[in-house]
Amino acid sequence: MNLKQLAKELNLSISAVSKALRDSHEISASTKLAVLAKAKELNYQVNPFASSLRKQKSKTIAVVVPEIDNIFFALAINGIESVAQEKEYHVLIYLTHEDAQKEVSVTQLLQNGRVDGIMMSLSSQTTDFSHIQQLKEKELPIVLFDRVAEHINVPKVTTDDYDSGESATEHLIEAGCKKIAFLSISNNLSISNKRKSGYIDSIKKNNLPNSKNLIIECSQDDEKNKLLIKNLLKKKNRPDGIFASVEKLALLCYEVCDELNLNIPADIKIIGFSNLHTAALLKPSLTTITQPAYEIGRESALLIFKLIEKRGNSIIPEKTVVASSLIKRGSTKK
Amino acid sequence: MNLKQLAKELNLSISAVSKALRDSHEISASTKLAVLAKAKELNYQVNPFASSLRKQKSKTIAVVVPEIDNIFFALAINGIESVAQEKEYHVLIYLTHEDAQKEVSVTQLLQNGRVDGIMMSLSSQTTDFSHIQQLKEKELPIVLFDRVAEHINVPKVTTDDYDSGESATEHLIEAGCKKIAFLSISNNLSISNKRKSGYIDSIKKNNLPNSKNLIIECSQDDEKNKLLIKNLLKKKNRPDGIFASVEKLALLCYEVCDELNLNIPADIKIIGFSNLHTAALLKPSLTTITQPAYEIGRESALLIFKLIEKRGNSIIPEKTVVASSLIKRGSTKK
DNA sequence: CTGAAAGCGCTTACAG
DNA sequence: CTGAAAGCGCTTACAG
CATH class of the missing domain: 3.40.50.2300 (Response regulator)
Known part of the structure; x- marks a missing residue:
């Protein structure tokens, strides 16, 4: 089931149906109702790849962490996921297993547009931070959390x-x-x-x-x-x-x-x-x-969405520090 | 940097470059070498959405679990990720927070082609399993692990x-x-x-x-x-x-x-x-x-890839049981 | 308010 | 061995 078939069923053009589904002001209320009803009836779902390709937006963020069987990172991911869910974003997970080389290759992999932003906690073996600098130069939104590199000027979320x-x-x-x-x-x-x-x-x-x-x-x-x-x-x-x-x-x-x-x-x-x-x-x-691992995750996710949605001159703090207890x-x- | 630009640089057609990058037998060795070198030089990366749209393949699997700050699931995800990494697949994470309704909506969300397969551990609140049956009917590969529904005939990985x-x-x-x-x-x-x-x-x-x-x-x-x-x-x-x-x-x-x-x-x-x-x-x-949480994750992932790569009449066991200690x-x- | 058309960036069947 | 063309399924600027 795609737009073409749906449009045929409705005797409308593909563009009208697409606009109706996206609640465009160009479309009359009655048409919208009819389209929505038919879409539901036929269980139409937008093809995410076609949509992403056209809009150059993935609705996806990546989380890159050294390990997952560590309650700190598990809680942080939990916090990130809660924000992603609110924003209707998808969350890709990559584990570096504390391997600096793996971290670099994941970073490179993610430069092809698959994600709108990256949240990363660095591997303890990482000594060279140029891969992070590279993301910054490519203007791919990135937020570092917990395991951060001090001297890279990207937004960082840490504890005190x-x-x-x-x-x-x-x-x-x-x-x-x-x-x-x-x-x-x-x-x-x-x-x-x-x-x-x-x-x-x-x-x-x-x-x-x-x-x-x-x-x-x-x-x-x-x-x-x-x-x-x-x-x-x-x-x-x-x-x-x-x-x-x-x-x-x-x-x-x-x-x-x-x-x-x-x-x-x-x-x-x-x-x-x-x-x-x-x-x-x-x-x-x-x-x-x-x-506060969960809060660190949430805070980092809120920041990445600020970067993703950045318009004009909204100010993103380079350092966010939350208190441990x-x-x-x-x-x-x- | 896209295929069109790369092709121009090489004075080749887009199709020749695409085939060369995918190591097609239709392309001469010398052309392949030239293309690969140029692609590397210009840091060309295939656009995943265009590729997925065309091939109807996402190279992505989804993991749906009740919670992540639970060492069992964290270890299982670890196992899943290890297989995904070997297969060069991406892993999307969804948390249901033990909410049956959330589980259903995630399941529905994933029917739009975003993933090639789903690995799921059911929420403890789930009483109706028709959303799983639905995936089966849509022929979207699914593997249940640990928290499984006994009477749904999809592959299941559990302990004894x-x-x-x-x-x-x-x-x-x-x-x-x-x-x-x-x-x-x-x-x-x-x-x-x-x-x-x-x-x-x-x-x-x-x-x-x-x-x-x-x-x-x-x-x-x-x-x-x-x-x-x-x-x-x-x-x-x-x-x-x-x-x-x-x-x-x-x-x-x-x-x-x-x-x-x-x-x-x-x-x-x-x-x-x-x-x-x-x-x-x-x-x-x-x-x-x-x-053996990590092994359960690996086993489930190996199964999902069998389903994804399924050709002809390879046999997928409905029940895989691994021993606890x-x-x-x-x-x-x- | 609705529709025809271009184009996002690929892949692949087909022609030569 | 190489290339022109169709098409994956959308979105959106533009025309009417």
């Missing part, structure tokens, strides 16, 4: 990572910690640097000499990370507080403490960035800095 | 839910439970019925009269569920084993036991269907029946 890094550290200090280890995953994304800076500045400000040089660089290899943490906590002069910059490192700490028979929070206190639903169910429950639980009890 | 229901119950019995409560979420999907049947038959076979009528019907409202469970566990003659048919009910049990000061597994043993990464980190660690942990220790 520096502040969170600071307040998480302060929280450990208030809980009595004197020697705090920061478990870091180093990469070129500002998010991890900011958390680290927040920690470093807080340590300085509070004059905790024992915490100096206690930045532990972790990798993508959890076996290695576990060993690293184990060696750290085996020492006689082990830290009395751990700040895990990402969720999985906090969980590894729980495993290690179990194995070393260290009591959380008596022997060691732990805080970590996390969106885990079960943080409250761990024993002890895990104190977290929790990012510190949720105090058992793992940092005094 | 009856067997899992049985072996989970057996496991509790072996661990010494005499009175086992099954926490059920009732709906029209075979998955929950099968788990329940496995439980019921196992109870009968093992002759545990105290477990009769211990099927607790839970709802989508977790506050109510928690109260329900609390009232159950407050009783003097409370059960000594709980079989949670879905993840979140198992977690609610942990919360309730905490609040009632019941010791797991001494006072009560708990087993639950779950894909939670942190099941092992709970105190005590949670014994789970874990579905029972992972014994602390919550069911003798």
Whole structure:
């Protein structure tokens, strides 16, 4: 069932039917009614490819994320989808699996008009950001969220990572910690640097000499990370507080403490960035800095639609920062 | 940059260039080389809408799931995406948020040719399956996974839910439970019925009269569920084993036991269907029946591509069953 | 208010 | 081996 057949049934021209379906002011009310009724009766649906080809609009956005089996990204996609649904847009998903090369190839793939805009969270392995710059130059709307590149001037949605890094550290200090280890995953994304800076500045400000040089660089290899943490906590002069910059490192700490028979929070206190639903169910429950993942997704989607619908000189902020929340639980009890 | 411009640059006809790009045997090797080089130089990309319109093929599949912030579905999507990537297909995501009406409207939306196939996990609220039947009649490839409707004859990928229901119950019995409560979420999907049947038959076979009528019907409202469970566990003659048919009910049990000061597994043993990464980190660690979510996703995707590429009389199995695994942990220790 | 026509950018059957 | 032409199914500027 296409326009041609529908027009024939109605004894109207294709153009009249098309206009009627799009509620054009050129068409009389009675004709519109007749067309709509017939279209419904025959279950006519516009061919999206013909329409997109003609209008040079896809009604589709792409979401490019490092992984999906990570509650943060799942929630962010959830937020993006809610806005897309409101706008009657379609959502394409691409996973980079933390592979910078894959990220570049997906970015290139998406330059053929398949989508009206791209929302991306960068892979931790990404060191070169020229593929993002390229999108910008091609004027393909893009919004980066969470895992962003600081120095690329495209709209970015992030959380207050520096502040969170600071307040998480302060929280450990208030809980009595004197020697705090920061478990870091180093990469070129500002998010991890900011958390680290927040920690470093807080340590300085509070004059905790024992915490100096206690930045532990972790990798993508959890076996290695576990060993690293184990060696750290085996020492006689082990830290009395751990700040895990990402969720999985906090969980590894729980495993290690179990194995070393260290009591959380008596022997060691732990805080970590996390969106885990079960943080409250761990024993002890895990104190977290929790990012509003769903809201980040929504916010990013609202921005991409502003860019897509951009007319004249509407102003798009380059930085949108939403606040994380510190949720105090058992793992940092005094 | 389109075919017309590219052809002009090469002093060739549009058709020759198109054929060369698609590696047609009609075109000479030298011409192909020249075309490919020029296309690369000018960064030519085929317009997907023109191509799809002409070929009546979208190179896109849709994934329709009840929710995404559920590790099971996130992992399944991960599996689907891995196959789609191999096939160079695009993946559209639609969330129904457990809303049957939404599920129907998405299904209708997808009948306009936007996708070559649909992979769907039904909403728990779905009671009428005619929208699925409709896809079948329209010969739009569809595969149902996990949350399937038993009596619709479309390809379905599920886990061995009856067997899992049985072996989970057996496991509790072996661990010494005499009175086992099954926490059920009732709906029209075979998955929950099968788990329940496995439980019921196992109870009968093992002759545990105290477990009769211990099927607790839970709802989508977790506050109510928690109260329900609390009232159950407050009783003097409370059960000594709980079989949670879905993840979140198992977690609610942990919360309730905490609040009632019941010791797991001494006072009560708990087993639950779950894909939670942190099941092992709970105190005590949670014994789970874990579905191979990623594999279910891959399997379903492989099936949809079989349907899409179907030629002649290739046989597509109506039922594909993959095995779940029972992972014994602390919550069911003798 | 309605319709004829051009054209979006491809692919492919057909002619040469 | 190459090219002219039709056509996929729409939308829209233009004519009447």
